[in-house]
Amino acid sequence: MPRLDESLLTGLPPFSRLGRDQIREILDQAASRRYDEGTAIFEEGFEADRFYLLLDGYLRVVRTTEGGEQIIVLHISPGQLFGIAPALQRNTYPATAVAAAESLALSWPVGLWERFTREYEGFATESYRTLGQRLGQIQDTLTEMATQAVEQRVASAVLRMANQSGRKTDEGIEIAFPVTRQNISDMTGTTLHTVSRLLSRWEKDGVVRSTRKHIVVTDPHRLVLLSDPQG
């Protein structure tokens, strides 16, 4: 395995307080792997033998119901830790992580978790901050699901992806990874047909522009209004 460059981790929150030598130590123990779009990094219920950091790409965190339907719980962006089951005192992964685009991740054996939190200043704090933020986001979507109409939920989901991964283009804010209507319906608890109809209408109204697996938010402000029940 090629030696990993220290610049991969410098500046990332979990490691920002560490010196060069410590970053070197951490990298020397890491495995680095590339994942094709659609590949699972790990699966729900399986033994959590490693924890991960996403260097490049985007992930969908997915849970499957008894009925076999998929629910997209959240997305992971570059620089974020994921699969941190040890922080939850778990020995199995609570969800499946799937590469939404071609992705690159580092990973370490769970056995190192305890040492990381003990020896690397800021690592524990950042991990729990990440968990807290995710819990907050999950709670938000949960309340949204229970209280808001479909159009508001879909608008929020699209905005969330645009905010998290959006890159600005002359057209507007472009979601940086491939998303299907089905994916969005898996995030919002509706059907792909309803999502398709909404996107078609929004496109006609000049709020978004979309082609297959690709969405650009051309009028973010209008979309924010659409996500608001008062509209």
Add this chain to the structure above:
DNA sequence: TCATTAAGTATGC
């Protein structure tokens, strides 16, 4: 208001 069924077109390997 929204899911379901159904029947079609478009797109990309």
Add this chain to the structure above:
DNA sequence: GCATACTTAATGA
């Protein structure tokens, strides 16, 4: 040319 993505209309809970 085939699978996958997407669109649209009709129907009914």
